[in-house]
Amino acid sequence: MRMVFRLIHTALLKASGILFPERCFGCGKADELFCEACERFFASPERTRLSSGVIVLSLFHYSTPAVRKAIRHIKYRRAKRLAERFGGISAHYARDLSSLFPETHSPLLVPVPISQKTKRIRGYNHAEVFMEHVAKACNWETDMHAILKTTHTPSQTTLRTKMERKKNIRGSLTLAKNFSPKERAIILVDDVLTSGATLNECARILRDAGAEKIFGITIAKG
Template sequence: MSFIGRLGRLSGLAELAGRSLLDALYPLECAGCGGSGKIICDSCVDDLPVLSAPYCVVCATPGDFARCQVCAETARRFDGIRAPFRYSGAIRKAILEFKYSGIKAAAPQMGDMLAEYLDSNPLPGDVLVPVPMHRRRLRERGYNQAELLARRVADRCGLDCAPELLYRTRHVGPQAGTADAAQRATNVVGSVAVTSVAGATGTRVILVDDVVTTGNTLETCADALKRAGAVSVWGLTLAVAGGTRLGE
């Protein structure tokens, strides 16, 4: 084995040892019951709020309709969004901890849940593309949770993963505090671009993120991909919040 190869192996072992030490010192706590060992224990997994019909066939907004009013009146850039759960209860808490509390160790289990859903509910796609994170926020957080999910799902489902295909052209702050729906939609327009038109042309993309709330980010990503020649763009997230309709 070459020096570089040995160095890479040692680095990987060191990272694994570091994770094991952290897990021993700070074991994962279940977001549902507080038990240790997993971000969501086996018992609490059975109680997660499954997203079941009826919901909008395009944006997955829960409701007694085939298409929500917005999807019926608006030409979407994404072809559809799918998710295994509603954004509430233990899955909401787990996502928030994974995303904002540095609980990176939750990625394998959460990625596995998403992979199992995709296995049972296949989407047309050649490549998984995580929703990108601006370098400023990436420095602050240390990792892109969408990329960790996408890589795990790709490994489990035997799909390609292209984490570098999209990038943020500018930093967009959290939109939760922006009350005006039109302003939220405007804030993200043009904030995502492709790194390679050739890499997007002719592809069927599955965009991966942790949760979809307004749908504006997935819409912006899908627009960039389709302008670059992507054939189709589906969104795959762990959970769907109550207001996923564009501009809601």
């Protein structure tokens, strides 16, 4: 029965693509999810140092309406191909991404995890999709399940202060039993950098387990 639903869902997606062609979230250009012209216009790579010392590279600003709308579609409307597109965009910044890690030779990309409940609702972890294309562009290794979210927590977007977000995420993450970050350079991957609470918590448990260096990459900065 589940397979039947998947086939129906795929057929509906294909039909919707014919009836309602894809349009760029930036300019409305047909048959483009996020065209190259808008990519060049909106892209604003920025590095941020978090309170944990983690340096995060963000490719866009979340305040840009087109970027914000695109990310919301990725998170809440299962726009997987759009997540792939943003991952592919990272290829244009591979040199800058690589320069962020001058002391590392083989960094490991790790997605910020979501709870199983959230994954059931959304259908996938969009950070994983984005990460796969970043890895392909930069020829970096990945580990999809290095960090696990064992406790479902309210969305960080519903909390106002940094302290609330820090308390909300604290203790909800753990490392997989068969994963060791000892003496590794880890690159955490997420969609949006806001307070940095989630990335800081990921960094904390990685450092406690012996990670050598920790960095981050996000689609946008809030």
